[in-house]
Amino acid sequence: MAKLDELKKNLKRGHVYRRDELTQWSNAIDRHLNTLVNDGTLQKLSQGVYYYPKETVFGNTPPEDDTLVRKFLKDDRFLLTSPNSYNSLGVGTTQLYNKRIVYNHKRHGTFMLGNRKFDFQMKPHFPAKATPEFLLVDLVNNLDKLAEDKQAILNNVLNKVQQMDQVKLKRSVNSYGNIKAKKFFKPALQLSDN
Known part of the structure; x- marks a missing residue:
């Protein structure tokens, strides 16, 4: 779990990430990405592209186009x-x-x-x-x-x-x-x- 926590700690709200950018903080990137998508931390936007939603009073905002x-x-x-x-x-x-x-x-x-x-x-x-x-x-x-x-x-x-x-x-x-x-x-x- 330490590596998953490290990955989470390095995510910034409102940012879009490619899978390969996140490998530096994970020793099991695909498993960790699945966990973060399943628990709602990340949204999978496309093959290998993920978004850490920015929260507002109206809910999560989508990434800028x-x-x-x-x-x-x-x-x-x-x-x-x-x-x-x-x-x-x-x-x-x-x-x-x-x-x-x-x-x-x-x-x-x-x-x-x-x-x-x-x-x-x-x-x-x-x-x-x-x-x-x-x-x-x-x-x-x-x-x-x-x-x-x-x-x-x-x-x-x-x-x-x-x-x-x-x-x-x-x-x-x-x-x-x-x-x-x-x-x-x-x-x-x-x-x-x-």
């Missing part, structure tokens, strides 16, 4: 976004989606982390944070996946282009736009064919 994704990927290079972010652009998208998208360099597919679903998409390029210019390009990239009036949205996007920083938008289109998006933005931004 970015903390969870960082541990799952073992990488800081990702962009966590959602189709709901498009609603901030003012181009007529109003739907709410229960979907989290993770642009990253390592994983592809849909994964349940805890009780939340994440859609991991491998991309060669994405910004450190979702700027309005990136979101506009990403909206056009993903328009076919949205439950919106596509033509109305595209018309609104063309109007929005005129209000945005043209240099930043051109850079976003060139860096993050798929072929269809580049073709769509080309007349509005006078893009070259490179």
Whole structure:
């Protein structure tokens, strides 16, 4: 029991851990993790990923999405976004989606982390944070996946282009736009064919 107590003593509330991080305090990590999950100390979020819940007056809080994704990927290079972010652009998208998208360099597919679903998409390029210019390009990239009036949205996007920083938008289109998006933005931004 001494090793289990040592493991418990080194856990910090609100932290997400990978199994291999915890082996330094345990001589029987799998047995100890099972014990801690069964007694409610830890929550198993995914294969080899555990959470020590932070307690509030309202009960246990879930881990922050970015903390969870960082541990799952073992990488800081990702962009966590959602189709709901498009609603901030003012181009007529109003739907709410229960979907989290993770642009990253390592994983592809849909994964349940805890009780939340994440859609991991491998991309060669994405910004450190979702700027309005990136979101506009990403909206056009993903328009076919949205439950919106596509033509109305595209018309609104063309109007929005005129209000945005043209240099930043051109850079976003060139860096993050798929072929269809580049073709769509080309007349509005006078893009070259490179």
